[in-house]
Amino acid sequence: RDVLDKLLRDERAAAGPELPHTPEPAAKRPPRGGATRQVRVAGMDGLMVRFAKCCSPVHGDPLLGIITRGRGVSVHQRDCPSLSQEALAPERFVDVEWAEDYRKQRPVTLMIEAPDMQSLVRLIGMLEGEEKVRITAGRVIARNRRYTQHLTLLVKDSKQLKHLLQRLNKEPGVQAERTLDAG
Numbered sequence: 001r002d003v004l005d006k007l008l009r010d011e012r013a014a015a016g017p018e019l020p021h022t023p024e025p026a027a028k029r030p031p032r033g034g035a036t037r038q039v040r041v042a043g044m045d046g047l048m049v050r051f052a053k054c055c056s057p058v059h060g061d062p063l064l065g066i067i068t069r070g071r072g073v074s075v076h077q078r079d080c081p082s083l084s085q086e087a088l089a090p091e092r093f094v095d096v097e098w099a100e101d102y103r104k105q106r107p108v109t110l111m112i113e114a115p116d117m118q119s120l121v122r123l124i125g126m127l128e129g130e131e132k133v134r135i136t137a138g139r140v141i142a143r144n145r146r147y148t149q150h151l152t153l154l155v156k157d158s159k160q161l162k163h164l165l166q167r168l169n170k171e172p173g174v175q176a177e178r179t180l181d182a183g
Helices: 001-016 080-084 117-129 157-169
Strands: 039-041 049-051 063-067 073-077 096-098 104-113 134-143 144-155 174-177
Touching: 049 080, 063 096, 104 117, 117 134, 117 144, 117 157, 144 157, 157 174
Parallel strands: 049 073
Antiparallel strands: 039 096, 063 073, 104 144, 104 174, 134 144
C-alpha cells in the first residue's frame, strides 16, 4: 500500500495540478489477523500479521517474520524448525518485536512424560488448580510403561512458561518440555 501511494503521488505530481476530490475516510478498516496489535513489524505499518501455528510464539520469545504471498507477515519464533526447513529468500525475512502493551495469553504445547497415569492426572490438577493455567487440549499416549501427555495450554509470557516447565520437571520421574512442530 505504501509503495502504491508513493507511485500515485509521483504520478499525480508529474501530471500537473490536482483536481478536487473527496477525502479518504478518517478511519480505515484495520487489517485482518489477530497479531496486528500484539507485535510490531520493523519499518512497516498496516500489514496483515498472523502467528505461525508451527511454533506458537508467546510473549518474550524472540521473533522473526516472513513475508508471505497473500497472507501478510507470518510471525515465528527465531528458532522455529520450519524456518530451517524452508528454502526462503533472505529478503522475505523481517524483524518483528512484541508490542510493549501486549497482555494476551497465547497457546503453547507441552509434552509431559510420566511413569504412570496418576502422575499425569495430578500434574493436570496442579496446572489448573495451583497455577491457574487454562488447558485447551490434550491427548495421552501410553507406550512401554511410560505415559506421554501432549497438553495445549494458555500462557501469558515466556517467564510463566519457564516457571511451569521448572515446576513440572521437579516432579519425580517427570520430564516436560515445550514442543515446536516442524510444520
